[in-house]
Amino acid sequence: MTEPPRKRSRVACTSCQSRKRKCTGDQPCSTCVQFGVDCHYDLESRKKRDVRLFQLQSAPFLGLPSLVDGGSMGGGGSISSRPESKHSPDETAARLNSLDANSGAAFARRLGLKIDPTNAPKLHLFAWNVGARHPAPASSMPASFSPAASPIVDLISQDEMRALVAVFFEKVDPCYGFIDRDDLLRNLSRRWLPSTAESALPYGAFDAVLCGVGAFGCLFSQRQATPAEQQLAESARLILEQHQVTDATPSVDLVTAWVLRVAYLRMTATPNAAWMASCSLMHLIEAAGLHLELPSEDTDAPLCSQPVEPCNPEIRRRLFGMARHLNVWISFELARSRVVLYGATSLPPTPRSTSQPTEIFGLLPMSESLDPNKTQDSPALEAALTDVLSVVHTQPPLILVQCNLMLCIYRRLRALNCIISGALLDQVLAIAGKGLRAAREMVAANCPWHQAANVPFQVVCTLLAIDNRTALTMLGDAMATLREVVAAYDTEVMREAYSTAYLLMLLHQRQKEEDTKVLKDVLHVHSAASTSQTEAGGGQAASSTEPHHSLADYPGFSWLSDLLVDMPSLQNFDMERFMYTDMPGTPGAGSLPTG
Numbered sequence: 001m002t003e004p005p006r007k008r009s010r011v012a013c014t015s016c017q018s019r020k021r022k023c024t025g026d027q028p029c030s031t032c033v034q035f036g037v038d039c040h041y042d043l044e045s046r047k048k049r050d051v052r053l054f055q056l057q058s059a060p061f062l063g064l065p066s067l068v069d070g071g072s073m074g075g076g077g078s079i080s081s082r083p084e085s086k087h088s089p090d091e092t093a094a095r096l097n098s099l100d101a102n103s104g105a106a107f108a109r110r111l112g113l114k115i116d117p118t119n120a121p122k123l124h125l126f127a128w129n130v131g132a133r134h135p136a137p138a139s140s141m142p143a144s145f146s147p148a149a150s151p152i153v154d155l156i157s158q159d160e161m162r163a164l165v166a167v168f169f170e171k172v173d174p175c176y177g178f179i180d181r182d183d184l185l186r187n188l189s190r191r192w193l194p195s196t197a198e199s200a201l202p203y204g205a206f207d208a209v210l211c212g213v214g215a216f217g218c219l220f221s222q223r224q225a226t227p228a229e230q231q232l233a234e235s236a237r238l239i240l241e242q243h244q245v246t247d248a249t250p251s252v253d254l255v256t257a258w259v260l261r262v263a264y265l266r267m268t269a270t271p272n273a274a275w276m277a278s279c280s281l282m283h284l285i286e287a288a289g290l291h292l293e294l295p296s297e298d299t300d301a302p303l304c305s306q307p308v309e310p311c312n313p314e315i316r317r318r319l320f321g322m323a324r325h326l327n328v329w330i331s332f333e334l335a336r337s338r339v340v341l342y343g344a345t346s347l348p349p350t351p352r353s354t355s356q357p358t359e360i361f362g363l364l365p366m367s368e369s370l371d372p373n374k375t376q377d378s379p380a381l382e383a384a385l386t387d388v389l390s391v392v393h394t395q396p397p398l399i400l401v402q403c404n405l406m407l408c409i410y411r412r413l414r415a416l417n418c419i420i421s422g423a424l425l426d427q428v429l430a431i432a433g434k435g436l437r438a439a440r441e442m443v444a445a446n447c448p449w450h451q452a453a454n455v456p457f458q459v460v461c462t463l464l465a466i467d468n469r470t471a472l473t474m475l476g477d478a479m480a481t482l483r484e485v486v487a488a489y490d491t492e493v494m495r496e497a498y499s500t501a502y503l504l505m506l507l508h509q510r511q512k513e514e515d516t517k518v519l520k521d522v523l524h525v526h527s528a529a530s531t532s533q534t535e536a537g538g539g540q541a542a543s544s545t546e547p548h549h550s551l552a553d554y555p556g557f558s559w560l561s562d563l564l565v566d567m568p569s570l571q572n573f574d575m576e577r578f579m580y581t582d583m584p585g586t587p588g589a590g591s592l593p594t595g
Contacts, residue, residue, distance in 0.1 A: 131491025
């Protein structure tokens with residue numbers, strides 16, 4: 001049996017390059033392992049496209065496999081298997097660039113490398129959410145708790161459930177609106193009826209819905225996890241696993257419970273867990289046919305390929321919209337592939353209220369347009385940015401979603417080296433400031449949306465990247481907002497994000513100081529040369545009376561006199577005093593002349 005051909009690496013490590021040996025491209029490569037030497041790759045070589053491809057294909061990202069094309073799922077199985085790309089090198093490089101730009105983690109890493117390659121933070125999803133939910137010190141899981149799915153009626157009372165439902169619809173539903181409140185409360189009452197009652201609702205997928213809603217109610221009412229929240233979240237998971245192994249068409253209740261599960265994981269769990277759950281949710285949507293518009297008298301939409309449980313058309317659309325939103329943004333932030341349901345005919349949901357016409361679903365088309373598989377040039381991205389900035393949101397959670405989308409588009413524009421106009425950049429900074437205020441409101445109201453952690457951190461990175469006076473003056477507000485999130489949710493995730501933001505600012509400051517020192521050294525040399533030329537030209541010897549200098553005394557500055565004449569706004573500017581005060585080595589430097 002012939003051996004398979006050796007995998008050829010696009011980038012060789014420095015050790016193999018110096019010894020002129022074949023390199024496998026692993027980390028470490030097999031050659032370095034064989035000879036027991038350190039394996040290091042020079043990722044700053046001139047072959048930028050091959051290096052970038054190597055980075056995305058081989059660098060482990062938060063414990064995930066390849067960043068390109070989704071890779072394989074941890075724990076076996078895969079989301080999709082794609083053949084080798086047939087795109088041209090330029091198209092492949094553009095896609096990788098877009099994939100990278102969509103990820104806030106890659107943006108923070110690139111920013112750090114640009115400032116200080118030696119001390120830059122590693123590739124990591126900082127401020128993914130406020131952190132894992134840990135129980136309060138005084139509380140612990142009851143001894144009777146067992147890792148088995150429990151009926152909701154055995155976990156909490158009906159009054160406790162109604163209180164948690166009220167929290168959900170007050171704080172979560174305005175942004176994530178995909179459950180009919182009246183229908184939920186009606187079935188909730190039926191669930192707590194005696195099992196002998198004719199209208200009693202038996203144990204089933206609706207229990208997972210109630211557990212999911214209840215877990216959210218606890219999450220948005222308690223700073224730290226309670227035993228009830230942990231029981232509800234775990235029971236929801238186990239019920240969903242039980243139903244996942246059946247061959248029956250997924251019910252609307254099951255899909256609803258899955259949407260709740262993915263949203264809860266996005267706010268409390270690791271990136272890998274949230275991403276895999278979001279992909280599973282999209283496949284359930286397809287299996288249930290919720291991505292297809294049901295035929296009616298006014299439409300010729302195709303019939304679903306399988307029986308579909310009767311459901312309000314608006315709820316169907318909202319469930320599909322929520323699944324898309326979660327999968328798109330989790331995939332973007334991890335720089336991974338999303339699940340696309342081709343042939344979807346579902347219509348956009350109708351706004352619930354004319355007084356609040358803007359909902360999260362209105363941002364979906366703009367979000368999906370950022371798919372790295374779609375070619376986006378600078379004019380198209382600028383138009384998308386303008387559209388996002390023109391939307392007016394008043395609810396803090398939706399403001400955070402809008403700000404997150406705006407930051408993603410801005411990263412894409414920067415990746416294309418696009419110069420944004422001053423007016424558009426001012427709007428970007430204005431929405432960033434609005435997002436910071438919304439994050440503080442969410443923290444004060446005990447609403448741990450993941451964007452309340454993610455947006456302030458990404459705003460800090462964006463302000464450092466913009467690096468103008470207006471952006472730098474906003475850094476204090478951005479860091480103070482991040483600090484408020486840390487104070488409210490004192491988790492390792494938030495402490496790490498705050499420390500990383502501080503490190504990026506420190507590196508930026510040091511870079512500025514080094515640049516300033518270079519300028520000062522140059523000015524000092526030429527100031528000394530100017531003084532020596534003046535003395536060699538027969539200038540008066542130094543005396544106790546300080547001589548008067550004019551701009552003509554400074555070689556190369558004679559043009560400033562004409563500038564002051566031509567620009568009325570500078571006619572009141574005392575350039576000679578400025579030269580005395582700020583030029584090192586100049587007589588009287590460091591203090592203002594006395595007369």
